[in-house]
Amino acid sequence: MLRLFEGGFSSNAHDELIRAIGSAISSGRRTYLIVPGQQTVAVECEMSKILPASAPLTFEVTNFTRLCDTIFRLFQRSSTRVPFRHSQQRPNLCQDG
Numbered sequence: 788m789l790r791l792f793e794g795g796f797s798s799n800a801h802d803e804l805i806r807a808i809g810s811a812i813s814s815g816r817r818t819y820l821i822v823p824g825q826q827t828v829a830v831e832c833e834m835s836k837i838l839p840a841s842a843p844l845t846f847e848v849t850n851f852t853r854l855c856d857t858i859f860r861l862f863q864r865s866s867t868r869v870p871f872r873h874s875q876q877r878p879n880l881c882q883d884g
Contacts, residue, residue, distance in 0.1 A: 811845070822850055
């Protein structure tokens with residue numbers, strides 16, 4: 788399930804976000820918080836102060852670049868080279884070598 792929250796840290800959305808993450812963590816659901824790249828480390832620090840010590844087992848702060856890297860790594864394990872429709876094959880960027 789995807790839930791979108793809009794608002795800054797001083798808005799009601801921040802409190803709602805913290806409650807939703809806490810609820811997801813307590814029920815054992817894998818949870819990702821996607822933030823702008825420049826704010827990733829600051830938000831990780833902030834969340835580590837708020838959430839329980841066990842949170843990293845099911846919770847991760849990420850940004851778009853990290854998310855793309857994670858997805859590419861996951862699909863790299865199961866991907867095979869599939870020819871493109873065009874007569875000319877292009878390299879699969881998700882595979883080494």
